[in-house]
Amino acid sequence: MSDSEDKESKTEAPSDKKVRDAIEKGNIPFSREAPMFASILSILIVLTFVTRSNTKVLTEKLSLFVDRPQDFRLDSGADAAILFQALALELGQFLTPIIAILAGCSLAASIFQNMPSFVSERIRPQWNRISPMGGWKRIFGRAGLVEFAKSLFKFGTITIVSLLLLKSEQTKVFNAMFSDPTLIPEIMLTMAMRLVSAIAIATIVLVAADLVWARLKWRNDLKMTPQEVKEEYKQMEGDPMVKARMRSLAQDRARKRMLAAVPKATFVIANPTHYAIALRYERSEASAPVVVAKGKDLIALKIRETAEKHGIPVIEDKPLARSMYDHVEVDRMIPPDFYKAVAQILFYILTRSK
Structure with a gap:
């Protein structure tokens, strides 16, 4: 039976047992766009609340290397190691909150969809995952086409938003060339914040649609054929012929006790x-x-x-x-x-x- 015929025969909604088994095996609905949106949102948070203040502090400390190089000794390897340690400490203080926000938003996006759990089935080697034919079907199947359409939408959205923003900020960019150079980082930061904000707003629709699509596709993939429903019922309730035989034996024993x-x-x-x-x-x-x-x-x-x-x-x-x-x-x-x-x-x- 071909894959199309098999899918057409799956007309029954998945049972609770089928859903539980799928979740236990790690087969859960997951939207790839939600973590992407969380990343954009985390970048916006970083630009708004972290970058401006932390960059100023880091710039002031690093400027000492340029303004007062005589204060730093480099007579031996030990001196160089101490200098690199100081640099690493400053960069670590600058990057730690940024990394924490990025990781926290990505983790929150995953938890929002499904609680994390360890499933060995997902990491067990399976030959069908490296099958060229299977990969071809994934790329050119319905799911592959949907992913391609989402990629086109994201590319088009980012391109249009970037062009509109650059056009609106064109005057400020040209004026910055003739202004104080120290103001350029602030102008670039403001433009980056506006760009990321616009992209985040534009992708909200895509994320919401992808969340719904992921769950609908997951439920559709779990659909069962009438024969699968019958087999599962037999497994849960027992074979009707066996149950009838057991009832008959129980009735015979009850009649014997009664007589x-x-x-x-x-x-x-x-x-x-x-x-x-x-x-x-x-x-x-x-x-x-x-x-x-x-x-x-x-x-x-x-x-x-x-x-x-x-x-x-x-x-x-x-x-x-x-x-x-x-x-x-x-x-x-x-x-x-x-x-x-x-x-x-x-x-x-x-x-x-x-």
Whole structure:
């Protein structure tokens, strides 16, 4: 069966078990655009709150190397090592908050979509991942076309936003050539902040659409064929034939236990051939008669046969036998509605035995 035919046959929504199994194997919906948007947002945060102040501090400290080089000794390798350590410390203080913000935003984007978890299945080597044919299908399949369209949208958006921003800032750029050179970094920082802000706003629509697309595609890929639904139901509920056989065996065991209790009955109420209810009444055991067995058709005949074999009275009362069969349970006392009728039968049996 071809891939297209197989996909067409998957018409059933994925079951809860199919979804759980997919998540346990690391197959989760994931949008690649969300981390990209988080990166853009983190760059904007860095430019707005970190770069201006930290760059000023770093520039002031590094300017000492240019303005006062005589303060730094380089007579030996140890002096050079100390100098490099100082430089590394200053650069580390400058880069640490930037790296922390970039990493934090990327991690937040991943957690927003799905909680991180370690799945060995995702890192297990699989030949289909390096298959040229599989790679060709991924590139030129529907998913590949969607990724290509998203890339075109991002490229077009960034290009248009950059051109519009440069056009609007053209005058400032030309004027900066004739202004104080120390103002150029501030102008460049402002332009970078505006550019990144515009790109972030423009890509919000793409990110929202990609989040929805990722989940819809994930659910669609997990769809099942009617045969898969049946097989999963069999696995969860058991084979219907096996379950029917088990029910039959359980009923047989229950019937055997019930018929074994008939010799303990005090009397049996019967419809001549269709229904039979065996009752036991001992004041020391219960306040009302207890049903030890009941049955209809062949089971009723077996109850009567066993009762007659052990000398237990069999009272024929068609309406009472039919009514009691529908309302009494084995090993339980009879309902109060039947007290009067059963009491009359008990009185009849006791007076006849005397």
